[in-house]
Amino acid sequence: MSTGPTLRAPVQQADRGPDVAVRLDSVSKVFRRGGEVRALDGVSLSVPRGAFLAVMGRSGSGKSTLLHVAAGLDVPSSGSVWIGGTEVSRLRETPRTRFRRDRVGFVFQAYNLVPSLTIEENITLPLRLAGANLDRAWVGTLVERTGLVDLLRRLPGELSGGQQQRVAIARALAPRPAVVFADEPTGALDLATGQGVLGLLREMVSDYGQTVVMVTHDPVAAASAHDTVVMADGRIREVLRAPDVEVLADQRRPPEPHTVGAHR
Amino acid sequence: MRHRLPHRASEVLAIVTAVLIGSVLASLCLVLLETGLRSPVPPQRLGSIDLVVGGEQSVPRAEDLDIALPEHVGVPTHLIREVANVPGVTAAAGDVSFPAAVSDGAGGFQPAPDPRRAGHGWDSLLGEIDLVGQAPRGAHDVVLDEMTAAAAGVSVGERVEVALGGEPRTMHLSGVVDRAGTTDNSGAASGVPGTILVSDDLARTLSPLAADTVDLITASTEPGSDPAVVADRVQQAVGPELVVSSGADLGSAERPAAAVTAGMLVLLVLSAGGVVVLLVGFITGGAVSVLAANRARELALLRAVGATPAQVRSLLARHASTVVLASSATGVAAGYGLAWWSQDALVGLGILVIGQEVSWSPWPALATVLLLWGVMQVAARAASWRVSTLPATTAVIETQSEPRAGGPLRTRAGAVLLVLALGTALAPLVTRTEAAIIGAASGALLAGIGVVLAAPAVVRRGAGWLAPRQRSVSGWLAVRNSGSFAVRTGGALAVLAVAVGLTVTQVFTTTTLSSVAAHEARASTIATAQVTADPVGGVPEGLVEEIARLPSVSAAVPVLRTSGVRTTSDGTQALTGAEPEQILAVGPGADEVLDLGVVDGTLTDLAGDTVAVATSLGWPHGIQVGDTLPLALADGTRVEPTVVATYRHGFGFGTVVASRDLVPAAAGPVDSVLVRGEDPGAVERDLSALVASHPGLETSDPLARAGTATQDPTVWISLGASVVLFGYLLLGVANRLVATTLRRRREWQLLESLGATHGQLWAMVAAETGLIALGATAAGLVISLVPMSLVALGFLGTPWPQGPLWVVAAIVLVVTATAAVATLVPTRHLLRARGALVLP
Secondary structure (H helix, E strand, O other): OOOOOOOOOOOEOOOOOOOEEEEEEEEEEEEEOOOEEEEEEEEEEEEEOOOEEEEEEOOOOOHHHHHHHHOOOOOOOEEEEEEOOEEHHHOOHHHHHHHHHHHEEEEEOOOOOOOOOOHHHHHHHHHHHHOOOOOHHHHHHHHHHOOOHHHOOOOHHHOOHHHHHHHHHHHHHOOOOOEEEEEOOOOOOOHHHHHHHHHHHHHHHHHHOOEEEEEOOOHHHHOOOOEEEEEEOOEEEEEEEOOOHHHHHHHHOOOOOOOOOOOO | OOOOOOOOHHHHHHHHHHHHHHHHHHHHHHHHHHHHHHOOOOOOOOOOOOEEEEOOOEEOEOOOOOEEOOOOOOEEOOHHHHHHOOOOEEEEEEEOEEOEEEEOOOOOEOOOOOHHHOEEEOHHHOOOOOEEEOOOOOOOEEEEEHHHHHHHOOOOOOEEEEEEOOEEEEEEEEEEEOOOOOOOOOOOOOOOOOOEEEOHHHHHHHOOOOOOEEOEEEEEEOOOOOHHHHHHHHHHHHOOOOEEEOHHHHHHHHOOHHHHHHHHHHHHHHHHHHHHHHHHHHHHHHHHHHHHHHOHHHHHHHHHOOOOHHHHHHHHHHHHHHHHHHHHHHHHHHHHHHHHHHHHHHHHOOOOOOOOOOOOOOHHHHHHHHHHHHHHHHHHHHHOHHHHHOOHHHHHHHOOOOOOOOOHHHHHHHHHHHHHHHHHHHHHHHOOOHHHHHHHHHHHHHHHHHHHHHHHHHHHHHHHHHHHHOOOHHHHHHHHHHHHOHHHHHHHHHHHHHHHHHHHHHHHHHHHHHHHHHHHHHHHEOOOEEEEOHHHOOEOHHHHHHHHHOOOOOEEEEEEEEEEEEEOOOOOOEOOOOOOEEEEEEOOOHHHOEOOOEEEEOHHHOOOOEEEEEHHHHHHHOOOOOOEOOEEEOOOOEEOOEEEEEEOOHHHHOOEEEEHHHOHHHHOOEOEEEEEOOOHHHHHHHHHHHHHHOOOOEEEOOOOOOOOHHHOHHHHHHHHHHHHHHHHHHHHHHHHHHHHHHOOHHHHHHHHHOOOOHHHHHHHHHHHHHHHHHHHHHHHHHHHHHHHHHHHHHHHOOOOOOOOHHHHHHHHHHHHHHHHHHHHHHHHHHHHOOOOOOOO
């Protein structure tokens, strides 16, 4: 049951079409930690293939939970989550891990590179874990597009934040996932470096048709995406199509004047 | 700023266990140290005597503690009269001892702690004892204590079978003393068993001492006189060379051997104490550094909000020290309990004399708590040093990853230590001395430190070599992790290696030494039988000749075991660094029953003032045939024998073999008679017949008492101590492994988010643990078995270590199990605690 506003393509709620990369169907997530918190409240959403979707919202709006549930990192309390043609919300832990490993890529705010492995080993780690064959041509292309050719033998600690995030993007894309989830990918970067990273993500969408779902609180980052879903109180409050920065900035404005948006 | 960190159960548990066990060990050591230094020796027979005059029972030693003499130095007999004439002294008598034993009523003799000195003259008690019946007057009268008389099944007026001077006799029990001399009101020490009193005339004839010497002079003072004043007068009368004792000092005057064993206890505790303090520092320090690593981010954030580096350090120090007080108090209580419990065991091992008790005072407790508090303060400050001194902004970022590898300086220092250790391990190939074995063993400690220093670099290299050879991604990740966090991996590996290495070394040093001793004893004993008479205090002189006259016997050589210390040529003091040497005093014809592996000279010259010296003593000190060897014997007698031979088999028979003429105490019964004959069967038959007609006599294989190393009680104590320390070390490693494993939650969440299954994570952790256990076992066995093999090669000619292999297997098993439990249990805990897989 959808609670958000009805939308048209490209981003729609609960579209069942074949070109849908990710679909959430009346998804709720309830945390019981010293009282019941309804982090997601009957969210329905579908992300078409090749879309670059931003998810915005204040802290506590449920945007991070949406990402975790949509990516199969966490299971919903009710409702179903589909990635491609698979209902991931019904998979048990191990098959869900396998599915995620094969079909889902992640980019995190903190880069989350394995510090003991070289850049090259970091990029190919998901493939190794999956026991999949290395598509050398594709990885080579990725390395080139992300500008990491000269850094492959380095360790993550020796790289700048922007470079590390490029490694993370290359790693997320290496297994050719159905969808890449990015959680505040520019949160730890300065404006210029962040723009570079967003540009890279956008290129991957436009040049290779990669589906990307990105959670952000930054209107500038969200403006790089095609569409933006605005979350509040565990629900989708609004979907904005190719909005400009001013519109997005308005979305961030707090309802009460004295509330300051908390950052990570 | 009085910021507090919240306590976390796992961290607190690690520190508490480290402190608890550390304080148990430290307080136990300190209590025993105090006991060795201060525990009074309770008087037995002489408890009711007012004053005792004895000799100076120690030999001074340059730059070291005096050497205590185990036997009475003796007092000139003529001084008895002079002591008696001192105003305030009512009576004085000489005290001599002789070998004596009382029948157990069943054909044998009652066991006694020291039958060799169990008999005494009646007069020495000066009548100050509760006697039922008559004092011994005639040559056939004897007085026993109640327990002994009861055990023999006799009462006053009856006949009693005894052995005096080794000879069985039938005596008349003229009286019974009910308290064997102790008149203290508590009555706790009443009934010291084995008191055998005869008339002074008889005692004098039975004593091996010359007539002009007595062991002690006892004196009683006038009632109401000031004992201290009388003691001063007595001191003036006898001169400064002699020692006047009263009150609490009576016991040590009565039993000089107690001072020797007390010194042994002090040495034992000091040698173990160093290691204990080291380990306490090491393990509590380890627990705190884990705490500091866990809290690095919090501490860094505190720095970021304005705490000074010193504030951050003292915050952690305070945090860690809060647990010290309670847990060390508990540990101290347990340590005291353990000391109380070990009292009987120490008496049983001969470390404390009978009746001697552990000293109790609050100082060990106070010192232990202070020690642990100090260790904790230093460790906490050292552990937080780095994070506290970084610029505040760097600190927050730096704490995200661990330090990675040891610097080249560290690695080089480790390599140097390993080479040095190998050098000490080669020593036994060059010199056959006990010092060489001990040196090789200490080399293992050196090597252990070397392993600790070099481990990170070796781990890194090894991982670099192994990584491309891994088939599974889990194995590959495990190797890459181990190599990248080389300091973390190397640290755990090295400590486990040290635990393995030191324990194996300790065990194998002991077994190798006794194996060498047994080997040499076997190789050099050509006697076919041995006659002993331990229950009655020795084989009497007359029997030696009787044995020699047996038709089947070709040689019968009396043997006495004693000790002596090398002195300067004027005999005034012991040589620097000299320790008491075992002396085997043998009668003429020693070369017919012993083949000591003579290198130079000949044993046939061993008569009069002569000795033979083991090369292990002679070689390092340049002692050669023809030299004189000044010695202070066990009773302080200074002798200057000529060295007539040097021999190889010093481990089997002690470092000095002396002519029996050299040792005055040898005038009495001997410890054993080594017998040889062409036909061992005939010898055995003849000896059996002899033994049957002489109660107290025993015949045995001549090797039965050969190995001296295994009889040393300190061996068992140090083995026990090393097992305890091994456990403590493992506890420290386990703490560290648990903590570092629990800290890897984030790393595993990351791997999971990248698609690693639980199975892959399990396999990875298991492989890492396996690598650590394997590496630790290999390194530990190399640093212990290489030197022990070289010792075996040097001494026995066999290139493999002498010792029980099951010990090695058990140690490896325990180490592997510890590593496995300490990583896999927290791993299970982490993997089970599955909430949302959320990464920051």
